[in-house]
Amino acid sequence: MSRFWSTTASSTDPYVPGEQPQKQNIIKLNTNENPYPPSPKVLTAIREGVNESLRLYPSPTADDLRRTAGEFFGLSPNQVFVGNGSDEVLAFAFQAFFEPGETILFPDITYSFYPVYAKLYDLNYETVPLNEDFSVPVEKFLNAPGGVIFPNPNAPTGLGLSLAQVEYIVNHNRDRVVIVDEAYVDFGGQSAVPLIQKYQNLLVIQTLSKSRSLAGLRVGFALGQEHLIEGLNRIKNSFNSYTLDRLALIGAKAAIEDVEYFQSTTEKIITTRKRITSELRNLGFYVIESQANFIFINHHQLPAKKLYEDLKEQGIYVRYFNQSRVEDFVRVTIGTDEEMDVFLKAVREFLRT
Amino acid sequence: MSRFWSTTASSTDPYVPGEQPQKQNIIKLNTNENPYPPSPKVLTAIREGVNESLRLYPSPTADDLRRTAGEFFGLSPNQVFVGNGSDEVLAFAFQAFFEPGETILFPDITYSFYPVYAKLYDLNYETVPLNEDFSVPVEKFLNAPGGVIFPNPNAPTGLGLSLAQVEYIVNHNRDRVVIVDEAYVDFGGQSAVPLIQKYQNLLVIQTLSKSRSLAGLRVGFALGQEHLIEGLNRIKNSFNSYTLDRLALIGAKAAIEDVEYFQSTTEKIITTRKRITSELRNLGFYVIESQANFIFINHHQLPAKKLYEDLKEQGIYVRYFNQSRVEDFVRVTIGTDEEMDVFLKAVREFLRT
Numbered sequence: 001m002s003r004f005w006s007t008t009a010s011s012t013d014p015y016v017p018g019e020q021p022q023k024q025n026i027i028k029l030n031t032n033e034n035p036y037p038p039s040p041k042v043l044t045a046i047r048e049g050v051n052e053s054l055r056l057y058p059s060p061t062a063d064d065l066r067r068t069a070g071e072f073f074g075l076s077p078n079q080v081f082v083g084n085g086s087d088e089v090l091a092f093a094f095q096a097f098f099e100p101g102e103t104i105l106f107p108d109i110t111y112s113f114y115p116v117y118a119k120l121y122d123l124n125y126e127t128v129p130l131n132e133d134f135s136v137p138v139e140k141f142l143n144a145p146g147g148v149i150f151p152n153p154n155a156p157t158g159l160g161l162s163l164a165q166v167e168y169i170v171n172h173n174r175d176r177v178v179i180v181d182e183a184y185v186d187f188g189g190q191s192a193v194p195l196i197q198k199y200q201n202l203l204v205i206q207t208l209s210k211s212r213s214l215a216g217l218r219v220g221f222a223l224g225q226e227h228l229i230e231g232l233n234r235i236k237n238s239f240n241s242y243t244l245d246r247l248a249l250i251g252a253k254a255a256i257e258d259v260e261y262f263q264s265t266t267e268k269i270i271t272t273r274k275r276i277t278s279e280l281r282n283l284g285f286y287v288i289e290s291q292a293n294f295i296f297i298n299h300h301q302l303p304a305k306k307l308y309e310d311l312k313e314q315g316i317y318v319r320y321f322n323q324s325r326v327e328d329f330v331r332v333t334i335g336t337d338e339e340m341d342v343f344l345k346a347v348r349e350f351l352r353t
Numbered sequence: 354m355s356r357f358w359s360t361t362a363s364s365t366d367p368y369v370p371g372e373q374p375q376k377q378n379i380i381k382l383n384t385n386e387n388p389y390p391p392s393p394k395v396l397t398a399i400r401e402g403v404n405e406s407l408r409l410y411p412s413p414t415a416d417d418l419r420r421t422a423g424e425f426f427g428l429s430p431n432q433v434f435v436g437n438g439s440d441e442v443l444a445f446a447f448q449a450f451f452e453p454g455e456t457i458l459f460p461d462i463t464y465s466f467y468p469v470y471a472k473l474y475d476l477n478y479e480t481v482p483l484n485e486d487f488s489v490p491v492e493k494f495l496n497a498p499g500g501v502i503f504p505n506p507n508a509p510t511g512l513g514l515s516l517a518q519v520e521y522i523v524n525h526n527r528d529r530v531v532i533v534d535e536a537y538v539d540f541g542g543q544s545a546v547p548l549i550q551k552y553q554n555l556l557v558i559q560t561l562s563k564s565r566s567l568a569g570l571r572v573g574f575a576l577g578q579e580h581l582i583e584g585l586n587r588i589k590n591s592f593n594s595y596t597l598d599r600l601a602l603i604g605a606k607a608a609i610e611d612v613e614y615f616q617s618t619t620e621k622i623i624t625t626r627k628r629i630t631s632e633l634r635n636l637g638f639y640v641i642e643s644q645a646n647f648i649f650i651n652h653h654q655l656p657a658k659k660l661y662e663d664l665k666e667q668g669i670y671v672r673y674f675n676q677s678r679v680e681d682f683v684r685v686t687i688g689t690d691e692e693m694d695v696f697l698k699a700v701r702e703f704l705r706t
Contacts, residue, residue: 002581002584004529004530004553004554004580004581005449005450005584006449006451006452007452007453008448008588009448009449009584009588012588012591014586014587014590014591015591015594017410017413017594017595020409020412020413022412031410033408033409033410034408035408036408037404037405037407037408038407038408042407043403043404043405043407046403046600047400050396050399050400051390051396052390052391054391054396054568054570054604055387055388055389055391055567055568055569056381056386056569057370057384057386057562057568057569058373058568058569059373060370060373084437084593084596085595087592087593087595088596091592091593095362096358096359096362097357097358097359097362099359099360100360116591117591117592119591120588120591120592200357201357213407213408214407215407215408215409215410215595216406216407216408216409216410216411216598216599217407217598217599217600218411218597218598227357228355228357230355231358231359231362233367234358234362234367235361235362237368237469238365238367238473239440239441239444239470239473240437240438240440240441240444241368241370241440242370242438242440242568242571243441244571245570245600245601246569246570247569247598247600247601248598248600
């Protein structure tokens with residue numbers, strides 16, 4: 001605490017990201033990174049961009065990247081906003097569309113950055129309890145006084161809503177913005193992008209960190225009707241004219257263009273997830289049916305925290321949330337088949353002790 | 354205007370950056386970029402970083418870069434904050450240290466992003482009129498109710514304050530944060546960094562965009578006592594855990610380490626600035642004595658706006674501010690000697706017509 005801090009700085013409750021150990025030779029299954037490298041075309045494109053043009057500012061409007069993203073999603077460039085990771089895009093969206101004094105809704109078990117944004121922008125929020133099985137009680141998200149945000153699929157559960165369920169929520173909040181955070185949608189979820197032309201109040205947020213293996217490049221998107229994108233631009237252009245550097249712009253464009261690589265790595269992860277889900281169930285684990293690149297698992301005989309700590313000692317990092325309702329679970333990112341076999345072996349040994 | 358925008362999104366008044374024409378073969382003297390490429394060591398380091406590690410998140414705390422910057426500035430790593438360009442760092446600082454309802458002070462002629470930040474965070478501000486000769490009336494910045502921010506050297510004038518003048522302002526605002534924005538300090542200004550250990554309330558902001566030729570990489574710094582850096586981290590970690598991508602972290606570190614290259618390119622620019630200042634004065638221009646990598650010039654016979662437009666038609670971009678008190682000036686970034694000779698030739702021809 002310092003007497004020089006503003007009320008905002010004093011009262012906010014910063015987010016704590018998963019550990020980013022700098023050690024080599026660990027198996028990192030704790031922050032939902034993609035186990036496969038970025039597309040070779042991305043690396044080539046970035047390498048070509050490492051030249052003297054770095055002395056010049058990047059494009060403040062990122063036209064080229066927005067055009068490419070628009071083509072991929074079937075939208076116009078003016079329906080696309082790009083930012084420094086979906087975290088930055090989410091922050092801008094909270095500030096652009098949610099009003100202090102009006103209560104926004106999100107699930108009680110969800111991405112733990114949402115309440116942090118709410119504090120930063122002095123927003124009221126209510127958390128809606130998920131059902132016993134962690135499914136989303138859709139009817140409780142209707143007519144939200146200040147707006148709605150939820151991930152689809154949800155994190156850390158991995159459970160997804162159908163397009164019809166998402167539309168139901170969007171359609172019953174016509175006067176408020178509904179933000180669908182699709183960070184993990186490419187691993188088996190149903191995207192709400194096809195609803196954008198129909199609903200003025202729908203904002204979809206995606207990222208290249210997961211399905212394009214580019215967590216280290218920091219590129220996220222918002223997709224929605226032009227008036228929403230303009231709202232985001234008003235905030236962004238009051239904050240930082242150039243949020244994406246030249247290399248991020250180049251790499252992001254190449255990543256979106258390489259559809260084939262994206263599809264093949266995504267499918268590999270889905271295949272591995274299915275295999276691991278089934279093997280863990282055979283070992284007596286309760287594994288929530290995931291549509292994401294992670295699984296959320298629980299074993300009635302095993303203390304989750306102990307499993308997390310035991311794995312960490314062996315250099316296998318998974319994520320444990322010390323939070324009511326999920327303290328018996330660990331979240332495990334889907335790695336390569338080889339990594340998951342090491343993980344499974346360690347779990348089997350843990351079960352024996 | 355959209356009914357979905359928050360009060361903040363509706364009422365903010367976004368910054369408009371200088372033009373970033375995508376054309377080739379122009380002479381770009383409008384956004385204070387460095388005419389020399391980044392250090393070859395920077396390009397090599399970044400190229401080596403373009404590999405599969407991009408699938409992993411960057412370090413959220415940027416320890417390695419903060420250590421390097423700390424060594425360069427003679428500070429501890431905990432007295433260094435890094436962000437996505439000094440614009441982002443400034444935004445965080447406005448939110449962390451200035452309180453809505455308390456009036457902050459900055460010059461009437463200065464970096465035009467300051468009032469934009471103030472609007473974004475709902476801050477009251479008063480602009481202090483510069484003296485007739487654009488020098489800063491130091492005594493008017495004492496005992497500011499909500500804090501102070503000014504660039505040193507100032508933009509777009511290029512005029513600098515001495516270290517004693519800066520200290521006088523800092524010392525007479527002991528209960529409020531004084532932010533010294535040193536984006537251009539390496540081109541002849543006096544940095545306030547040596548005052549940091551002495552003053553709890555001093556925050557110095559710098560950037561790699563100008564003196565390290567890295568506008569395209571987006572890296573800025575804040576330097577100050579640990580409690581101020583912690584305040585910035587509280588805001589940043591409530592906004593985006595990873596504001597600098599892996600390549601920016603690598604490139605920034607290499608740029609700070611290559612002191613020799615930095616000094617030689619900076620000296621070249623200072624030498625060119627002196628020559629051009631003197632040549633323009635011989636042509637009858639009023640040229641403010643600049644300590645930055647740009648000059649602010651006026652000619653009693655020439656309409657500045659017409660000069661700006663005429664130069665632009667010839668592919669020479671300079672900056673014109675349509676703002677009271679400076680509407681008879683253009684701001685010209687110092688380019689290479691060759692670029693400045695083309696500029697001078699065009700100006701001479703313009704004078705003849």
